[in-house]
Amino acid sequence: MDVKEYIASGILELYVAGTLSPEENLEVQHYALQYPEIQQEIEAIEKAILALTKTASPKMPKNSFAKIKAEIEDVIPFTPEATKRKDTSSWSTYLGWAASILLAVGLFWMYSENSKLKSEIELTNQENQGLQNILSDTQEEISIKENLLQQLRDKNVTVIALGGQAVSPTSYAKAYWNKEESKVIIDAQGLPEPPDGFTYQVWSLKLDPLTPTSIGLLADFAAMDSKLFTLDNANESEAFGITLEPEGGSESPTLEQLYTLGAVGS
Template sequence: MDIKDYIVSGVLELYVAGKLSETENLEVAAMAKEHVEVRTEIEAIEKAILELTRATAPNTVLDFEEIRDKIAVSEPKVIPITKPGTAWFNYVGWAASVLLAVGLLWMYNNNLELRTQMEAASEEKLLLEEQIANANNSLEQTTDLLNTIREKGISVTSLAGQQVSPDSYAKVYWNKTEEKVYIDAMGLPEPPPGMVYQVWSLKLDPLTPTSVGLLEDFTSDENRIFALTNSNESEAFGITLEPAGGSESPTLEQLYTLGVVSS
């Protein structure tokens, strides 16, 4: 059993009150000998009972063993009560104090465990709400994106895989009016660590590349659709693999996809 679970189980309170069998007492003693947390908890319970007993019978001096002996009986007995101030009256007060302390400690431990469970449930609820909110946001963003790329006047250019990665592919949705391009990079493999994909706008005669931007956070973007700004008179688009941060000019040996804009 986990030590924390063992401590909050209530067995230590019963041990302190002398309400366990001999076998159970030996088991608790063994646990206390092996685990300092158990010993500390037993001492704390005994201290609480002593303090409560002193508050009930301030004129009587007893140690904890004497208090426990007064209530640790196997059979209940009828105690004749005469008047306040007799020894038996004090014993009843001690017994009530101990039993009250045990009850309070039991309730405290149970409430502590319940509060821990409630806090865990609250954290799970917040996490679920966050996941739902993220899913809703993602759905809204996807819907907006689909509506955008389906607008009339959007130019669509397919980019085919090149020598370094023949199976790669991508698509460019170009909104010339708003000077934006949306890169669908689902057909590109994940870039190696320290590398990033860079999109290029190309003029073909003479061949003039201009950087459109980087496909950053590639791995964490499940949709692999990236919005970039493009104010160029593009005749073609290409995507190369570059060192993190991008390059001033494309590394042609790492040209993954290329496509000509249809007229």
Template sequence: METKEYIESGILELYVYGLLSESENDEVNAMANKNPEIKTEILSIEKAIINLSSSFSPFLSHSQFEKIKAQLELKHGKVIDLKSRSNTATYVGWAASIVLLIGIGFQYSKLNESKEQINTIQTEKSKLQETVVNLESKNKTTETVLNVIRDENNTVVALGGQAAAPTAKAKIYWNQQTQVVYVDASGLPEPPEGKVYQIWSLKLQPQLTPTSIGLLGNFKDNSSKVFAVAKTSGAEAFGITLEPAGGSASPTMEQLYTLGKV
């Protein structure tokens, strides 16, 4: 095998890492002794590993090492120098530990990213479910409004503006058979804070007799401005007044916004 092929085979790296058998080590040693290029490559690999490991390990200067060595010789006699292969094995161990720590850190980071992605997906799912519920509610409201407008059994009563609000207007949809009443309040201004619209079923004969059939609560939140109120029978007219929150026992005529006869 040529020198280049031998170097590129990867056997020298395994030699430096201490992963070869004894016979394979002897073979590499023999090749290195005969071929300076192979020996240089081995030193180069060892140097690379040492540089990697030393960047993460405490630094011990040559002078400090000699002082420690001298002290040991005084106490215990001659200190036997460790072979470079042992030092290399130590550095390889440090490098392997560093690589392991980096791998653990990477896996931990990926785990956190996965958890964040799961939380994001759950949040988006909750938002989507909320949107679906809102759409279903709006669709039901729209369907109800259309059914009210299209019901040929409904009597439509137009309510015109009065002195308190000349431009105000509204419509009553009243099914005289079922006595169900809906109010289209889209022509009314938003009530002031602390005020509410109250709907009155009126009998004109033999005298004016008003009966409250409901309040238009949550006026701002009702986008369609169509409200279902209490049933009524025998009405001859309908009126809407602006009352204090909670409604009044009788209509405040000074705050009569709309009125219309059946």
């Protein structure tokens, strides 16, 4: 297993929040025992949440535990007087005690069996719920992907390959341009994650003379798992380019930061 990848997935944050299913909880615990890095990460996340929740606390009186202590002591009533009362105990009282103890043990046993069964049912229900959630998540993802595939397969779509430029020769991207619907889908899987405070901006270019028009930003790049971005483009584009710009985008492209570029074929 790739520990770094597991940590980066964000599952541990959800584990601390308590929103995972019992199975997922057990899986995380299993890995935490196996990999100290995961255990440390869980503790660090919990520490952050502890720091945050603590700031919201109403300032509490110093002896605030005293009240709780008083209350939990009430829960177990025990009367020592009963033992003092009689010295003259006959066999019938012993028998009475024995019978009632037996009854109490029996009742307790039934109670614990019952609550065991109840908690088993609860666990099964939770498991069901967890599986249902997974199923509906998966269905949702499939329908999003199918929809996307449909869009890419449209007969009006022109595919433009954008090749890496001087700043980043290994970068690449693809533009799926649907001229009829004035939409372009950018597949930015081949671009590195932008540094903090920067964002990618997509430009539609006219070549003669060279006139760039911004058609949008690849916003929330890191959070977008699919790295597919849909933008509006009503221009008569002859080429597409992607540059790295300060957050919020720029009026005109910073050409030294041109990552990828590609011309629209005829």
